[in-house]
Amino acid sequence: MTFSSLVRNGIRIAPLLLATLGIGVAVVVGIADATTTTQAEPITPGSPLLAEVAEQIALPARTWTASGTHMAKGYTTQAAGTISVEGMKADCDNINLNKKLAADFRSDVFGPGVKGFFYKCLRAGPGANKYWFTISSADQAQIHKLCDPSTKYPIVYDEQHDTYWIDEPFTCTSRSDPS
Numbered sequence: 641m642t643f644s645s646l647v648r649n650g651i652r653i654a655p656l657l658l659a660t661l662g663i664g665v666a667v668v669v670g671i672a673d674a675t676t677t678t679q680a681e682p683i684t685p686g687s688p689l690l691a692e693v694a695e696q697i698a699l700p701a702r703t704w705t706a707s708g709t710h711m712a713k714g715y716t717t718q719a720a721g722t723i724s725v726e727g728m729k730a731d732c733d734n735i736n737l738n739k740k741l742a743a744d745f746r747s748d749v750f751g752p753g754v755k756g757f758f759y760k761c762l763r764a765g766p767g768a769n770k771y772w773f774t775i776s777s778a779d780q781a782q783i784h785k786l787c788d789p790s791t792k793y794p795i796v797y798d799e800q801h802d803t804y805w806i807d808e809p810f811t812c813t814s815r816s817d818p819s
Contacts, residue, residue, distance in 0.1 A: 697743040699755055700778035702818035706787050707774040708811045713767050714803040718795060723767040727803030732761035732769050749793055750782045787812035
């Protein structure tokens, strides 16, 4: 199996999106286990691995980028009446273990071309998960819409975790332009 086929089949690589953004940010990825935390060396943007990922997700050479946190609630049905405890736990576990690289994040809200990277998840109380993200787009208006607290997100079904998600507004703590 080649790396290209792994990417196409949904294997998520933790630091890839951040390093391929070309925003001049050095990223140090922490690899944690139950007892200790060690730091890995920053990955250089010139890496063949990162170049392959950027090509596979069609990452534009120049992007606007936002990072921050985001809350989402998971439900067992589209009526959003019963919390999907198992689905929410499974999604958090998956994000924390594998990270998530979305090549066309929430195109139903933003249109095509938004690249999302989710790298940390915590349960934020009953019925809500908190996610850490970095999201990029070649279209500045898409990043403005992402960071606008009045943006509405329709419920979306996640087949992998058999969960219906309601996204709350994204809290952007930093933004970068493609300078």
